Amino acid sequence: MNSTTFSSHISRYPWRWLATMGGVIAALTCGSIATVEAQGTIETSLAVPASVITAELAPPPNVPPTITRRTPAKVIVELETIEKRAPLADGVDYEFWTFNGTVPGPFMRVRVGDTIELHLKNAPDSKFPHSIDLHAVTGPHGGAMLTQTAPSQTTAFQWKALNPGLYVYHCATPLVPHHVANGMYGLILVEPEYGLAPVDREFFTSCKEIFIPRGR
Numbered sequence: 001m002n003s004t005t006f007s008s009h010i011s012r013y014p015w016r017w018l019a020t021m022g023g024v025i026a027a028l029t030c031g032s033i034a035t036v037e038a039q040g041t042i043e044t045s046l047a048v049p050a051s052v053i054t055a056e057l058a059p060p061p062n063v064p065p066t067i068t069r070r071t072p073a074k075v076i077v078e079l080e081t082i083e084k085r086a087p088l089a090d091g092v093d094y095e096f097w098t099f100n101g102t103v104p105g106p107f108m109r110v111r112v113g114d115t116i117e118l119h120l121k122n123a124p125d126s127k128f129p130h131s132i133d134l135h136a137v138t139g140p141h142g143g144a145m146l147t148q149t150a151p152s153q154t155t156a157f158q159w160k161a162l163n164p165g166l167y168v169y170h171c172a173t174p175l176v177p178h179h180v181a182n183g184m185y186g187l188i189l190v191e192p193e194y195g196l197a198p199v200d201r202e203f204f205t206s207c208k209e210i211f212i213p214r215g216r
Contacts, residue, residue, distance in 0.1 A: 052076065055116075057106035061203040064109040067191050072113030079105070080121045081130035081149070081171070081184070088210060097130070097171070097182035104206045105169070105186030110161050112193045118143065119156045126151040130179065133172035136161060136188050144172035164192040181210070 052074040056064040082101045088094040099105030110116055122130050129150045133142035137159045140146060146157040170176075171184035187204055 054078070055108060055110070057100065057108060059100070059102045059106050060104050061205050063107045063189075063202045063204055066198070066202075067109060067111045067195060069111070070194070072111070072115065074115045074117060075110050077108060077116055077118040078121075079118065079132065080123055081126060082123045083126050083128070088212070092212070094210065094212065095182070097128070097179055097184050099132070099171075099184060099186055103183035104204075105184065107186065107204055108169075108188040109191065110188070111191040111195075112161055112164050114161045114190075115158060116161060117156065117158045118147075119154060120147045120149050121154040122149040122151050124152040128179075129173050130171050130184065131155075131173045132169055134159075134167065134169040134188055136163070136165070136167040136169075136190050141172055142169070148173060161190045164190050166190075181208075 051071075053076070055075050055077045057077070057079075058064045079099050080101075082098050083095065084098060084101060085093045085095050096103050118132070118134075120130075120132055129148055131144045131147040131149060133144040135142055137143055139159060143157050143159065147155045149155045167188050167190065169186050169188055171179035173179055185206070187206075
């Protein structure tokens with residue numbers, strides 16, 4: 001499926017937020033990268049990662065492969081906010097605001113105990129600042145306070161995945177509904193420590209609704 005073709009992915013029904021889970025965490029700044037860590041004792045399974053890997057991101061409706069490793073890693077995530085015109089329906093284009101050029105944004109996959117270092121770049125030709133709020137993070141607005149990114153700029157922060165679950169992420173730059181409605185949202189899966197049961201095939205999608213003036 002062509003990830004830059006939006007008309008086949010835009011439903012006539014509103015998309016829905018997903019429930020989130022979290023713990024109490026605090027934020028601290030370390031060098032140029034903000035770090036989000038848990039308060040209290042971290043279990044052995046959440047030990048310091050022994051390896052550094054680059055996250056494999058997948059455009060909708062695809063998802064990255066199931067995580068087979070059973071030890072935490074440091075995972076580098078690279079995202080770019082891109083404003084682009086693309087088909088909404090036959091003969092109708094729309095100015096989408098995106099993560100990595102797709103609506104929804106790419107699917108991210110990590111495991112409990114991973115330390116995620118997320119870099120957010122705002123494309124040079126963007127007209128607006130953008131950011132990211134991951135509901136898998138319960139620190140400073142899920143990273144939004146640390147990633148308010150102007151065009152041509154890059155921000156980064158680091159956090160530890162403590163709670164398994166499927167979470168939404170979205171732009172959290174005011175006005176937040178404006179950014180989300182234009183396409184800036186996606187999903188991140190935090191797999192449990194011992195992985196998930198095997199299935200025949202995995203995919204993801206979402207539902208949203210876009211209203212435009214008649215004749216546009």
